Amino acid sequence: MIAQPPPPSKRWITRSFPNSKEQQGAIETLTNSLGVSPFLSALLVQRGVQTYEEARTFFRPEIGHLHNPFEMKDMNKAITRLQMAMLPERQEKILIYGDYDVDGTTSVALVYSFLKNYHTAIDFYIPDRYKEGYGISSQGIQWAADNGFSLIIALDCGIKSIERVAEAKALGVDFIICDHHRPGDIVPDAAAVLDPKQEDCLYPYKELSGCGVGFKLMHAFCLHKSIPLDELYPLLDLVAVSIASDIVPITGENRVLAYYGLKQINASPRTGLKALIKIAGFSLGRELDITNLVFGLGPRINAAGRIQHAKAAVQLLLAESEEEADEFAMAINKHNNSRREFDSSITDQALAMIRENESLIHAKSTVLYDATWHKGVIGIVASRCIEHFHRPTIILTQSNDKAAGSARSVPGFDVYEAIEECADLLEQFGGHTFAAGMTMAVSNIEAFQKKFEEVVARSIKEEHLTPLIDIDLPLDFSEINDKLYRIVRQMGPFGPHNLQPTFMTEDVYLVSEPIIMKEKHLKLNVRQVDKASGRASQTLTAIGFGFAHIADQLRSGKPFSICYQVEQNHYNGNTTLQLMLKDVKV
Structure with a gap:
């Protein structure tokens, strides 16, 4: 197993505060008509919501809004x-x-x-x-x-x-x-x-x-x-x-x-989805969101086709009896467990191939081939590689005497267009901006690697090669309360082009010793201190998955900045607000 390095450093891009005369007027209108803080109104204006009617449509989508x-x-x-x-x-x-x-x-x-x-x-x-x-x-x-x-x-x-x-x-x-x-x-x-x-x-x-x-x-x-x-x-x-x-x-x-x-x-989930929700480990009565579907249900449905045949996924979704649905869900879950094993071992092999090759380490793209890799997980492996080497990535394996590949991209770079420029080396390709698939003769792989790297190196911007965190607005800890959480939650469903708001706070200090969980994760009790007055804010808990490596830096006692999302934590019957860390800068 390859030792996992700390996450790559990230660029923080804070969106502009809505400062034009028109935007300021919209903030005032929304503050008065919705009865919310100017901060929340500014958050809405950033997302193109400027009037009461637009806010009503945004918070309460209507089925009648569907197009003819x-x-x-x-x-x-x-x-x-x-x-x-x-x-x-x-x-x-x-x-x-x-x-x-x-x-x-x-x-x-x-x-x-x-x-x-x-x-x-x-x-x-x-x-x-x-x-x-x-x-x-x-x-x-x-x-x-x-x-x-x-x-x-x-x-x-x-x-x-x-x-x-x-x-x-x-x-x-x-x-x-x-x-x-x-x-x-x-x-x-x-x-x-x-x-x-x-x-x-x-x-x-x-x-x-x-x-x-x-x-x-x-x-x-x-x-x-x-x-x-x-x-x-x-x-x-x-x-x-x-x-x-x-x-x-x-x-x-x-x-x-x-x-x-x-x-x-x-x-009222259909019988098949209900069985899938249960086997994914979601508690009964828990309200699922887009993230739960992406990481809980989607991979299991996908696993049917990745490991055996996707017909089983359709049969699950069409199941009418609970017994039948449970049977299909259990089989699909076994496929998902197998998929995870393939995913993990192939990702380790792919990362090793990059780290052991000087030219691959410094390349602007990643194109890897191994005839033995399982075709069903190469798209997932491409995504995993991007977590470590943030650049357009294509993973290829052998299928029916051809090289079949799956491509994934990074924000801001159109991988489909880059592949299109290499069409003369391909037998088939299709997809969209951030994901694509292709087939080529095995004999063309080396030429494709070279040409794809040339296309990417010529067209990709340096900033695209660094992971990006989009920050909506700076937020003082004094603004964080249950009302802010409730309204932010109602801005969902969250996903591409309507992401969950991410905030940034400066002049943050530890209140107590950082706690390392499972050798990888970090739990902090933090507060913000106002530079001018020296006044300290409320203390909040922050959780950082994969952030254990920064514990020593934080122990220095220096102030630091955090970017995060506001979430609820449910524990032992108590509900509290907590901050889910996206990044920390000391």
Whole structure:
């Protein structure tokens, strides 16, 4: 096991305080109309909330804020083709086809479970990660044709499957594509292509997850068939899991979908999610948030496809009896435990490869290959490497005599564009700004490593290579109370582009000896001392995961600065506020 070094130093970037005349007016308006402190009003103005009406929409998203699905390009075509398949005289067999990750499996569970109420000739298909690879496969198309399916609804994949869709057409199989990845210059010749990222698509919101696009198709289906939308909304629990796990922005329509999806999960989770919540160790009655979905539920759903076959994840999400759901959840949890073992050992190997190679240590990117690495965890390993070497990273392994890779990026750098510049060395690639996948000939790996490094070195800025902490505002300890916590909490659901507020406080001192927990973590009792008056604030507890290495620096007695998030701690029936440290500077 490689000894873990202390976390890399971080850049603190504090956002500007809203100081313009217009912003100051908005702060005053919000302070008076909402009955909150000017500090909290400034926090809202920073996030673009300036009026009482905007604040009401922000704090209380309404289901009526969802856009009309028929604004999406090809939605009319999609509904026309779907309706044709369901005509009594045709009764075509429809196959719901989705990718093997969380977004794909939740998409399939949503569309399949809803449509089967209105059409009996329906089934679903998830490709095998190892035998078929990402996206629409020839094997899947052949299976559909052999089994009499004449319409495939592809979810979370298909936008670049030009050859596969043509192949299907020759076999008499039509496609409705529901995707959210970036299209290429040409889109497949399908019956309908739903992807808000198409340049000529006028849909107002571009950042839906794959499951979100599938939801919009069902939304349009309901409007067309005059089906009450209350029959569709319970499926928002699946959309929330997809939004969280696919790391899409939690803004605009995604914020509405995530808000109501979380409400559904916390009030009445579907049987499969309930079993998953239980096996993930969340206490009964605990209110789950986006972070819990990202780290508690998402990895377990993903593990099914990473270790064996993702069909089990869909079966779990569709389970109706508790016994069946518990059985699937236990099997998936075993896969997740195996995934963790692979993840840990391969991460150690990858980090050793970097540290033992002088040129890799000083490179602007990381591209590593080992034919024996488990394909199911290479994306996770790429993310782990970025925690230690903060730069765009691609991890490659051998799959079906090819090199298959998973890329992850750092904030501010578009890894998809960098990979696109290396397209001449690739057989297939797809993805978005921060994550992508690719396939290439094993013989091209060395040339790809060299070219990718050249592209990254030419275009990446030095600041992108240092971990960044975005700080919303400086905060005095005197401002920290239950009301601040309650209002900050209501600013969720938190995620990309609506992150949980992070604060910074200077002139902080230890009140007592730092406590080291499990040899890695730090617990501090701290207070702030006003420089001018010498007056000390209330004492607060701060927890720093992975911060044990700074204990000696803090013992010097010098003042230090901290950046942190305000959380609640529940212990022995008592609830107190505590600070979750993001970084410390002495």
